[in-house]
Amino acid sequence: MYAFSNAVNSMHSEDIKQLMKQASGKSLISFAGGMPNNDLFPVKQIDDIYNSLPEDIKKLCFQYGPTSGYPPLIKSLESYLKNKGLAVEDNRILITTGSLQAISIITQEFVNEGDIILTENPSFLGALSVFETARAEIHSIPIDKDGIDIEALKSKIESLDRKPKFLYVTPNYHNPAGIIYTPERKKELLEVLAGTGIILLEDDAYSDLYFNEEEQHLTKSMKSYGAKDVEIIYTGSFSKILGPGFRLGFMLSSEEIFEKAETVKQAMDACTSNFMQILANEFLAQHKLEPYLKFLRNEYLERKNLLQKHLKTYMPKEITWNEPKGGFYIWLKLPSHIKSTEIFNESVTKGVVFVTGRTFDPASKKDDRLRLSFSNMPKDSIEKGVIILSEAIKKVLENSKIESL
C-alpha cells in the first residue's frame, strides 16, 4: 500500500485509476515520483544530530513554537539565503509546513474566488491544486527551453480585463520541464512585471541541485536581482535537501506580506513542528548540508546520465528532449499526433509508469509530453524501464501509422 502510494505521487487521477486496474500486485518501475529515493536520505546524519541534542533542546522538540518559526532555524536560514545572494535584511522569513503550505498561505492572503493567477504551462501540479481549490481563474503561459515566453506573457497581461494577483514560476530546474531560465529571461521577466503590481511568486525548490559547479551562478534567484518595482515572494523547501517527510519549507517576503501570512499560518496549523525544525536547524548549523548536497548532486547526475544514455540508445527518433542541467526531471516531447496518456495506458500494462503531460497543464489538455523523474529511480532499474517505455512508445507510434492509412 505504501510503496504504491509513493509510486503514484503527483500522478493524474485518471492515470491512477488506470494504474490500479492494470498493475495490482505487479512490481512497478516508476519514473513517476518527484521525490528523492529512500536510499538517498541523510539518515545517519540525523541520527547523530538527534542523539546529541542537549536535554533541554530535546524537550523543546515536543513543545509549541512561535508561528513564524523556531528562531534558531530562522537565523540559520538567513545565512543560507544570504549565501544565495538574497537580501534577508529587507525581508522576513516565515517557516511553513512544506513549501506547498507557503503557496497555500500566499493564495489565501491574496486570492479570492474568481481572481486571476498566472502560471507557466506546464506548471507544478501541487501549486495548481492549491489555485484550483481557491477557485482562482488560472491563465497559463507557455515556456520554452530558456524560460517563460515573454511575448506570450505580455500579450496575456494586456488581454486580461483584471490584474492578475500573481505570477507563479519555478525558474530553476523546472518541474516538470527540467529547464533553467537563462539570466536574460529572468531579467526580461522582471522588466515585464515592473510597475504592473503583479506579484512574482518565485518557487525555488531545486536550485541547490545543479549538476555542474560552474553553472551554480545560473541558479541566482530573481528575488536577488534587486528589482525595485516588482514585489517578489520567494519560497523554498527542505523536501529536496533533507527530506519531504520533514514537511518544512519557508517563504521570504516583505514585512507587510509576512505579517498577513503569519496570521493566515496561525489559523492554518498554529505553528510548524518544533521537532522537525530543531533537527533541520542542527543540520544547517552543524554544516552538514553542503557535504550532503555534494553527495546528492553526484547521485542525481549519475542517474540523469544513465537515463540520458539509455534514452539515446532506445528511444525512437521521433522522441526529443532537452538534457537537464540539474533537478529531477527529463521532459520528453512526442510527435504532435500521439498522446502521453496513450503511452501511459500501454506502458503501465508492462509495469512502467511516469507522469503524463496533461497532468501539468492547468487545463488538463496538452498531452504531447511525458515527465520522467530520475530522482526516485534505483540506478539498476533505469535501463529496463527505458526499454519497456521505448517499446510502449513504438507500439503507439505504429498504431497511429496504421490508423492514418
Next chain:
Amino acid sequence: MYAFSNAVNSMHSEDIKQLMKQASGKSLISFAGGMPNNDLFPVKQIDDIYNSLPEDIKKLCFQYGPTSGYPPLIKSLESYLKNKGLAVEDNRILITTGSLQAISIITQEFVNEGDIILTENPSFLGALSVFETARAEIHSIPIDKDGIDIEALKSKIESLDRKPKFLYVTPNYHNPAGIIYTPERKKELLEVLAGTGIILLEDDAYSDLYFNEEEQHLTKSMKSYGAKDVEIIYTGSFSKILGPGFRLGFMLSSEEIFEKAETVKQAMDACTSNFMQILANEFLAQHKLEPYLKFLRNEYLERKNLLQKHLKTYMPKEITWNEPKGGFYIWLKLPSHIKSTEIFNESVTKGVVFVTGRTFDPASKKDDRLRLSFSNMPKDSIEKGVIILSEAIKKVLENSKIESL
C-alpha cells in the same frame, strides 16, 4: 525570546503588548500557557522508539506519505478510538498537522465568507481565529457548569435567518472553562441539533486527562452516542498526550466529509510529516500511551490540587470558581464590576501572567473571568504565583471600592 514566546501563547494581543512593556527582562510566573510543561514530555520513550526503528522505517520518516495519513498510524488510531467507543468502521480518519488544521480544513470545506458558525462562549481561541480568518459570522452561546445552555442554543437557532454551518464545542475539560458536559447535557444538545442539518464539530483534545478513573465514562464523546440524525465531526489531538511539537491531530467523519477534507488538506500542506507520524504510531502501537497518560493524570492532578489549595487560602472571597475534574484549566469568576484586563495590568507588573477572559469571547468583550492554566506550571511556583495574583486582585477590588465612593 523563546521562553517569552511560550509564556504568551494564546494571550490576547493587547495583553501581550502590555506584557512586553512591563516585563522585559523580568522572570515570569505564567499561568497563561495552555500546554504541557517541558519537563512532562515522554522524551525517554521517544528516544527509545527512535533508536530502535528498523532502517527501512527510518528512511520512510524522510519521505512523503499519503495525504490521509501514514497507514499504520491510521490503524493505531482506529484501535485508540474504538476503545473510546467510537464507530470507526462507519467513518474515516484523516490525520492532520495538529487538530487546529482539522478545524481549519472543516472550515474551508463548509464555510464561505459571511456564513454562520455557532460556538460556545467562552470558546477555544485557536478555533475562533480560524473562524475569524474565514470571515465567518460567529454567534456564541453561553455555557454553565454542566455544558452549553440548551435554551439559549434553541432560541439562537430559531432567531437566525440562515442555517449555521456548524456548532463548534469542546465538551470534555473545556478550554478555558475547565468544565465537562454532563451526559444529560450532551444528550440534550444532540436532541436540539437532530434534523436541523447543523453539523456538530466536537473537539476532544482533553478527554484522556481525567483526574479520577471512575469518571472516565463521563468523557464519552457525543460522536459515540449513535445519534442518527446529527452529522458529527470529531477531532482529536496528540498535543496533550504526546507533545504539541509533533503537530499531529486527526478528524473522524463520514466518508463524504472525509473525501472533501482530504482534497482541502492536499492543497494545504500535501501530507502530514511521516517522521512525526511514525514516532507517534510506535508510541501507540508499543502501548506506551497508557502508562504515560497515568503519569500525566497524576502530575496534572497534583498541580490542580496545589492550585486549588492555594487559591482557597489566598483568594479574596469575592472570587469564585468550579474545581475541574480534568484538563488544564481553572476559570476564575470575578465580581461583575471589575475586569480581568485590569487585574492583568496589575499582576503583570509583579511578574505573573494569565489569560484574560475577553480573549475567549468571540466578541472580545466579556471580561469577568480569568483563565489559570496549571499544566505548564512548575509545582514549586504555584503558591508564589497565587499570592501575587491575589494581591493584584485585592488591589483592583480596593480601587474599585474607592472609585465607587
